[in-house]
Amino acid sequence: xxxxxxxxxxxxxxxxxxxxxxxxxxxxxxxxxxxxxxxxxxxxxxxxxxxxxxxxxxxxxxxxxxxxxxxxxxxxxxxxxxxxxxxxxxxxxxxxxxxxxxxxxxxxxxxxxxxxxxxxxxxxxxxxxxxxxxxxxxxxxxxxxxxxxxxxxxxxxxxxxxxxxxxxxxxxxxxxxxxxxxxxxxxxxxxxx
Amino acid sequence: xxxxxxxxxxxxxxxxxxxxxxxxxxxxxxxxxxxxxxxxxxxxxxxxxxxxxxxxxxxxxxxxxxxxxxxxxxxxxxxxxxxxxxxxxxxxxxxxxxxxxxxxxxxxxxxxxxxxxxxxxxxxxxxxxxxxxxxxxxxxxxxxxxxxxxxxxxxxxxxxxxxxxxxxxxxxxxxxxxxxxxxxxxxxxxxxxxxxxxxxxxxxxxxxxxxxxxxxxxxxxxxxxxxxxxxxxxxxxxxxxxxxxxxxxxxxxxxxxxxxxxxxxxxxxxxxxxxxxxxxxxxxxxxxxxxxxxxxxxxxxxxxxxxxxxxxxxxxxxxxxxxxxxxxxxxx
Numbered sequence: 001x002x003x004x005x006x007x008x009x010x011x012x013x014x015x016x017x018x019x020x021x022x023x024x025x026x027x028x029x030x031x032x033x034x035x036x037x038x039x040x041x042x043x044x045x046x047x048x049x050x051x052x053x054x055x056x057x058x059x060x061x062x063x064x065x066x067x068x069x070x071x072x073x074x075x076x077x078x079x080x081x082x083x084x085x086x087x088x089x090x091x092x093x094x095x096x097x098x099x100x101x102x103x104x105x106x107x108x109x110x111x112x113x114x115x116x117x118x119x120x121x122x123x124x125x126x127x128x129x130x131x132x133x134x135x136x137x138x139x140x141x142x143x144x145x146x147x148x149x150x151x152x153x154x155x156x157x158x159x160x161x162x163x164x165x166x167x168x169x170x171x172x173x174x175x176x177x178x179x180x181x182x183x184x185x186x187x188x189x190x191x192x193x
Numbered sequence: 194x195x196x197x198x199x200x201x202x203x204x205x206x207x208x209x210x211x212x213x214x215x216x217x218x219x220x221x222x223x224x225x226x227x228x229x230x231x232x233x234x235x236x237x238x239x240x241x242x243x244x245x246x247x248x249x250x251x252x253x254x255x256x257x258x259x260x261x262x263x264x265x266x267x268x269x270x271x272x273x274x275x276x277x278x279x280x281x282x283x284x285x286x287x288x289x290x291x292x293x294x295x296x297x298x299x300x301x302x303x304x305x306x307x308x309x310x311x312x313x314x315x316x317x318x319x320x321x322x323x324x325x326x327x328x329x330x331x332x333x334x335x336x337x338x339x340x341x342x343x344x345x346x347x348x349x350x351x352x353x354x355x356x357x358x359x360x361x362x363x364x365x366x367x368x369x370x371x372x373x374x375x376x377x378x379x380x381x382x383x384x385x386x387x388x389x390x391x392x393x394x395x396x397x398x399x400x401x402x403x404x405x406x407x408x409x410x411x412x413x414x415x416x417x418x419x420x421x422x423x424x425x426x427x428x429x430x431x432x433x434x435x436x437x438x439x440x441x442x443x444x445x446x447x448x449x450x451x452x453x454x455x456x457x458x459x460x461x462x463x464x465x466x467x468x469x470x471x472x473x474x475x476x477x478x479x480x481x482x483x484x485x486x487x488x489x490x491x492x493x494x495x496x497x498x499x500x501x502x503x504x505x506x507x508x509x510x511x512x513x514x515x516x517x518x519x520x521x522x523x524x525x
Contacts, residue, residue: 079323079334080293080294080320080321080323080334080336080339081336081339082320082336082339083339083341083342084339084340084341084342084390084394085341085383085386085387085390086379086380086383086387087320087340087449087450088320088373088374088375088378088402088449088450089322089323089375089378089449089450090378090379090380090450091379091449092379093379094379094380097322097323097326097449097450098323098325104379104380106380107379107380107383110380110382110383110386111380123386123389123390123393125341125342125345125390125393125394126341126342127342127345128298128337128338128339128342128346128357131337
């Protein structure tokens with residue numbers, strides 16, 4: 001869907017906004033996904049994600065979506081699958097070296113990024129694609145990542161407490177616990193505040 | 194012969210000089226603030242080492258380092274690593290080129306260690322032309338890395354002493370890291386930003402594609418200076434003699450990423466001796482490029498006109514005040 005892709009890049013700012021909302025929803029749904037099991041929701045969510053993103057962005061399901069850092073122009077549509085900007089072979093008028101009928105994905109990406117609020121993200125050097133993640137849901141990955149970050153922050157504060165009260169930890173380990181807590185033992189209502 | 198008999202032919206692993214990342218002569222010349230010259234070697238379609246030495250001979254007289262291309266234009270020739278290893282043993286300084294088109298991350302990281310062990314001290318990280326323009330368009334394009342992830346990977350190998358997997362490298366490769374840029378090609382507005390990203394990824398020197406359009410290059414360099422990039426990376430501008438108006442037109446439409454302005458082609462058309470005119474234009478370009486602030490040297494790509502390289506450089510006067518005989522040769 002070349003034309004839909006061009007449309008999405010032309011309206012990169014709107015799509016950036018939508019994408020942020022989708023991300024928030026996915027992060028908020030982490031407890032639900034965790035309860036059902038990420039393994040079980042992987043396939044249905046990946047299918048939905050593929051359907052939507054293929055129409056809008058010509059998504060190739062690399063599993064490591066970086067659209068918001070590439071001006072909403074999917075870099076996997078670049079025949080060289082470049083992740084960090086255009087190659088040196090872009091043709092006159094901004095057409096692709098390998099597929100001359102197509103606009104350069106990266107030339108469009110810089111234009112798209114210029115219209116976005118956080119378009120400067122395009123300046124960051126992105127890592128190579130992990131090919132083993134092909135076909136998996138990027139949305140679920142974001143959800144898991146953000147949730148892990150929250151857990152990490154909580155871990156850090158628990159470690160700090162344990163280190164500040166080493167004697168108490170020695171005599172009453174449960175007063176400054178370090179062992180992993182099962183999700184059911186954590187009061188999420190308290191965490192939200 | 195026992196293995197120890199070969200050790201005098203290969204370099205001994207030692208830490209780089211103070212303030213340097215490698216034993217590269219090119220790095221030393223650039224850091225000393227001298228105007229550097231590099232030249233591209235036309236790789237042979239042969240397995241005879243003497244063909245490599247013959248090709249290097251006219252370049253070594255004037256170049257601080259010789260670039261060994263890695264199947265440029267997706268055409269198969271002797272490998273860059275083979276040429277670099279041969280020339281390094283013969284005392285030349287080389288730039289080992291890696292294109293992401295043909296090898297995946299496992300092969301590339303291994304080759305970097307191999308090249309470094311054979312004494313290669315400069316590496317140029319390239320994305321590579323698509324396979325479609327080459328002599329074997331049915332080949333599988335790899336593109337596992339792009340030039341930036343390649344730069345960052347080699348920098349990680351060198352500075353952190355580990356592979357991208359995190360596994361430790363006991364003796365890291367000491368290499369001066371280079372990348373390419375193409376200032377005169379679309380999207381021109383974003384090219385300086387892309388350069389900034391390459392510097393961020395690890396580039397320490399840049400060799401540009403052919404510059405035939407000085408005003409366009411000046412515009413690019415003005416942005417580069419505004420961004421302070423000329424202080425963070427050494428930029429070598431790409432030049433080369435045109436053979437004829439016909440060849441220039443062919444290059445423009447068939448080789449990816451080459452921009453030749455029409456007035457220049459007209460000038461070639463009107464010239465009585467196109468070969469001599471091409472050389473004259475090249476000398477003029479070098480002299481104009483040298484005056485642009487922030488340019489650290491030139492990179493001469495004289496495909497099938499290697500015999501002219503020495504004259505072009507000497508006549509341009511960029512080496513005045515410098516010892517010019519066999520500069521790419523001699524121990525590292």
